[in-house]
Amino acid sequence: MPMAEKLVPVVCPWCSVGCRFYAVSANGYIRRIEFDYDHPTIANRGKLCPKGVASYQFINSPKRLKKPLRRVGEKGEGKFEEISWEEAYKIIASKIREIKETYGPEAIAFLGSEKITLEENYLVHKLSKAIGTNHLDFPGRYCQYSNSPARTMVFGSAAATNPFEDIAKAELIVIWGHNPAETAPVLFGQYIEKALDNGAEMVVIDPRSTRGHKYASLHLKPYPGTDLAIALAMLNVVITEELYDKEFVQERTTGFEGLKESVKDYTPEWAEKISGVPAEEIRKVARLIATKRTAFLVNEGMNQHVNGLNTAIAIANLIAITGNIGKEGVWSGVFPGAQCGFCAAMSGIAPNKLPTGKLVTDEAAREELERLWGFPIPDWIGLDLTTMVREIGNKIRMMYIVGGNIAKSMPNSGWVREQLKKLDFLVVQDIFLTETAMYADIVLPAAAWFEKTGTAISAERRVQRTYKAAEAPGEAKPDWLIIVELAKELGLGEYFKYEHPDEVLREINKVIPVFKGATPEYLAEHPEGCFFPCSEPGEGTKILFKNGFKTPDGKAHLQPVDWREPPEMPDEEYPFWLTNFRLVGHWHTGTMSFESPSLQKRWPEEYVMINPKDAKTLGIKSGDLVKVSTRRGSILVRAEVTEHIREGVIAMPWHWQANFLTLDEINEKTKMAELKAVAAKVEKVEE
Amino acid sequence: MAHKKIFLDYKRCIGCKACEVACEMTHGEARIKVFEFPDLFTVPFNCRHCEKAPCLNVCPTGALFRDEDGAVAFDPLKCIGCLMCAVACPFGVPKLDEENKIMDKCDLCADRREEGLLPACVSACPTEALKFGEINEVLWNREGKIVANLKSSAEKGEGEEAYLIL
Numbered sequence: 001m002p003m004a005e006k007l008v009p010v011v012c013p014w015c016s017v018g019c020r021f022y023a024v025s026a027n028g029y030i031r032r033i034e035f036d037y038d039h040p041t042i043a044n045r046g047k048l049c050p051k052g053v054a055s056y057q058f059i060n061s062p063k064r065l066k067k068p069l070r071r072v073g074e075k076g077e078g079k080f081e082e083i084s085w086e087e088a089y090k091i092i093a094s095k096i097r098e099i100k101e102t103y104g105p106e107a108i109a110f111l112g113s114e115k116i117t118l119e120e121n122y123l124v125h126k127l128s129k130a131i132g133t134n135h136l137d138f139p140g141r142y143c144q145y146s147n148s149p150a151r152t153m154v155f156g157s158a159a160a161t162n163p164f165e166d167i168a169k170a171e172l173i174v175i176w177g178h179n180p181a182e183t184a185p186v187l188f189g190q191y192i193e194k195a196l197d198n199g200a201e202m203v204v205i206d207p208r209s210t211r212g213h214k215y216a217s218l219h220l221k222p223y224p225g226t227d228l229a230i231a232l233a234m235l236n237v238v239i240t241e242e243l244y245d246k247e248f249v250q251e252r253t254t255g256f257e258g259l260k261e262s263v264k265d266y267t268p269e270w271a272e273k274i275s276g277v278p279a280e281e282i283r284k285v286a287r288l289i290a291t292k293r294t295a296f297l298v299n300e301g302m303n304q305h306v307n308g309l310n311t312a313i314a315i316a317n318l319i320a321i322t323g324n325i326g327k328e329g330v331w332s333g334v335f336p337g338a339q340c341g342f343c344a345a346m347s348g349i350a351p352n353k354l355p356t357g358k359l360v361t362d363e364a365a366r367e368e369l370e371r372l373w374g375f376p377i378p379d380w381i382g383l384d385l386t387t388m389v390r391e392i393g394n395k396i397r398m399m400y401i402v403g404g405n406i407a408k409s410m411p412n413s414g415w416v417r418e419q420l421k422k423l424d425f426l427v428v429q430d431i432f433l434t435e436t437a438m439y440a441d442i443v444l445p446a447a448a449w450f451e452k453t454g455t456a457i458s459a460e461r462r463v464q465r466t467y468k469a470a471e472a473p474g475e476a477k478p479d480w481l482i483i484v485e486l487a488k489e490l491g492l493g494e495y496f497k498y499e500h501p502d503e504v505l506r507e508i509n510k511v512i513p514v515f516k517g518a519t520p521e522y523l524a525e526h527p528e529g530c531f532f533p534c535s536e537p538g539e540g541t542k543i544l545f546k547n548g549f550k551t552p553d554g555k556a557h558l559q560p561v562d563w564r565e566p567p568e569m570p571d572e573e574y575p576f577w578l579t580n581f582r583l584v585g586h587w588h589t590g591t592m593s594f595e596s597p598s599l600q601k602r603w604p605e606e607y608v609m610i611n612p613k614d615a616k617t618l619g620i621k622s623g624d625l626v627k628v629s630t631r632r633g634s635i636l637v638r639a640e641v642t643e644h645i646r647e648g649v650i651a652m653p654w655h656w657q658a659n660f661l662t663l664d665e666i667n668e669k670t671k672m673a674e675l676k677a678v679a680a681k682v683e684k685v686e687e
Numbered sequence: 688m689a690h691k692k693i694f695l696d697y698k699r700c701i702g703c704k705a706c707e708v709a710c711e712m713t714h715g716e717a718r719i720k721v722f723e724f725p726d727l728f729t730v731p732f733n734c735r736h737c738e739k740a741p742c743l744n745v746c747p748t749g750a751l752f753r754d755e756d757g758a759v760a761f762d763p764l765k766c767i768g769c770l771m772c773a774v775a776c777p778f779g780v781p782k783l784d785e786e787n788k789i790m791d792k793c794d795l796c797a798d799r800r801e802e803g804l805l806p807a808c809v810s811a812c813p814t815e816a817l818k819f820g821e822i823n824e825v826l827w828n829r830e831g832k833i834v835a836n837l838k839s840s841a842e843k844g845e846g847e848e849a850y851l852i853l
Binding site: 033035044046047182190197199214584602 | 699701703708709711712713726727728804810811813814832839840
């Protein structure tokens with residue numbers, strides 16, 4: 001008898017554009033995908049990128065974890081034995097009790113994830129608080145933690161101001177340290193190219209020529225980490241030439257005089273000396289930004305620097321004084337790298353937050369949540385991911401990591417691995433035996449994205465539901481269920497009475513005000529979802545800040561910022577700037593995309609981009625094996641000699657092992673590390 | 688009647704290879720290939736389904752045939768793997784399926800068209816660099832856009848640059 005096929009609507013599990021498609025499912029297996037052209041108002045309008053088309057391949061990988069594992073060999077060695085779920089829960093629960101008794105709950109740290117649903121992040125948060133710790137963070141710390149705090153300081157809220165459709169209405173597209181043609185091809189094709197069709201101009205600010213570069217009328221190529229100088233010089237131009245939106249500045253901002261004073265010496269000529277970008281080009285772009293309706297697409301090239309916070313504040317100032325906010329036809333905001341970046345951020349996965357969005361130090365907010373949850377909540381500010389890892393073996397004795405691969409994704413990853421060895425106890429909950437899971441004492445097999453129902457939130461603040469289309473392999477379970485069962489083992493069952501993710505979402509509707517209207521029923525009936533804040537079902541907010549900002553006085557707070565050098569600059573020994581980038585066919589540390597044959601075949605290995613002039617000096621040709629070294633270590637890769645990288649800079653895709661070379665110097669406020677600008681050398685290796 | 692075909696707009700292509708992967712997921716092997724050039728230009732290329740198709744003309748067994756939508760389609764049961772189509776094709780499109788010793792080529796996703804769906808590569812293409820339609824329909828749309836852009840550029844007084852944004 002032929003098996004009945006059903007079309008299960010799912011949200012794509014990779015980037016944060018929020019594409020939807022159907023998984024064609026039969027008998028618990030996904031047979032293929034089908035494009036969703038039935039709902040024209042969804043973000044992707046039926047279209048998909050290569051990752052989206054191949055998105056379910058990884059769930060069928062033979063490397064999937066199928067049973068809980070207990071480490072039998074040395075940490076990092078990867079030797080495990082299979083155990084039962086009951087045994088795993090017992091071991092974890094007794095270890096949590098033991099550590100709580102010996103060191104107190106503040107010795108335990110939790111990591112949520114940008115890859116798991118809103119409901120699951122919420123439960124990770126609830127469990128950590130129920131155990132009594134505020135050491136809670138997620139790997140997004142190294143993603144948007146320059147732009148996000150900067151925008152919160154200036155506008156009171158970080159999220160994207162407008163839906164993607166406003167990008168198509170913009171007159172100028174500024175792509176700053178972002179490569180949307182590769183990281184978000186659907187966004188590029190459906191919104192940026194549509195803007196170009198409508199006559200918009202495009203400007204790229206990047207040391208590399210990215211895929212979308214051919215559409216740009218101007219390409220500014222600063223040295224990595226020096227784009228802060230460019231942002232400051234642009235502020236200087238807009239203010240000294242009086243091109244700013246005077247009415248907007250007068251009525252809707254504060255601090256303009258201070259800003260004006262702070263940038264008066266940051267001339268384009270000054271910026272040219274630092275960044276290597278001609279002053280005239282900086283002037284041209286600044287004038288364009290001030291005179292056109294502008295969409296700012298900013299991402300990791302700008303974010304992942306120690307001085308990224310300053311750059312992001314300078315850009316936010318620029319957006320504000322040019323009035324490119326709070327109206328149609330402009331766009332700016334954070335752009336999470338993963339489909340659920342907002343799920344972690346908005347459920348308060350941070351050391352100082354409650355899921356309600358308030359601070360843990362806010363007594364009234366804590367009391368209100370205690371009333372809702374029914375247990376006491378610790379009142380101290382916890383440690384962020386960077387500090388957590390630094391404190392391993394000292395303040396931190398145990399970590400519980402859900403879906404993160406910090407042994408590969410964190411800067412200076414060799415050192416991170418050494419730190420992980422010092423933990424008394426490590427639990428990793430994931431779908432594959434990742435580099436991080438190799439250091440775990442207990443590994444819990446989780447169900448993958450297609451194997452569970454839940455809520456995802458895209459970069460344009462669109463809240464959408466995704467549904468279970470396949471059965472998890474072996475004994476793997478959805479992350480929400482693992483958390484619930486572990487909580488029961490810990491004697492916290494009365495606070496975790498959930499049978500289905502719908503029940504968790506209904507609780508979220510009550511606890512997190514911005515999701516009040518995103519009920520399971522509404523989202524089931526509306527595949528296109530709703531834009532948060534959504535106060536009632538059907539009442540989303542498409543454009544933010546139309547009238548006021550989310551600051552206490554409703555005005556944008558312009559903040560003076562100063563020039564700050566990247567922490568490590570090229571010198572005689574390490575003469576190049578090393579930066580890194582993403583490939584369209586891979587995602588994050590490759591945990592999932594390396595297990596997708598169609599992607600792995602097309603994007604098989606890492607390489608290092610070198611400018612032809614630099615390559616000639618070093619005697620390197622395309623395809624040569626070279627050794628790329630920094631003060632942290634060295635790796636062997638093939639060289640690609642190309643004009644698409646400026647002289648003095650080398651670049652590698654980061655999915656493989658680039659973070660073995662990066663620097664763990666951090667911004668003291670945001671704890672963002674220096675991931676995109678470090679001093680390096682390249683040597684040809686004789687084969 | 689003009690036949691429907693896949694038209695390629697290389698200016699819109701960003702080389703993401705969604706078309707290749709979509710084709711591979713549908714047929715097991717990708718029958719469309721994205722060619723990459725050093726200046727960042729990329730061109731997706733698939734079977735042209737020629738009006739006067741040399742492959743079809745030389746096929747000795749009738750394995751290649753023109754279907755009702757005009758696609759040069761393929762009956763695997765009739766193919767003897769003689770490779771004549773591969774020799775005759777000016778674009779090197781038909782490929783040998785090594786395992787089954789018969790040929791393999793794009794049939795504009797016959798199964799999908801039967802269900803009223805677009806070919807997989809066209810469905811996926813995030814930038815709409817691939818278009819499925821009749822030649823006149825595609826050309827008229829293109830001409831319409833060129834005229835609209837010329838008009839708006841002329842209004843802005845930058846007529847000589849009009850071609851740059853097309």
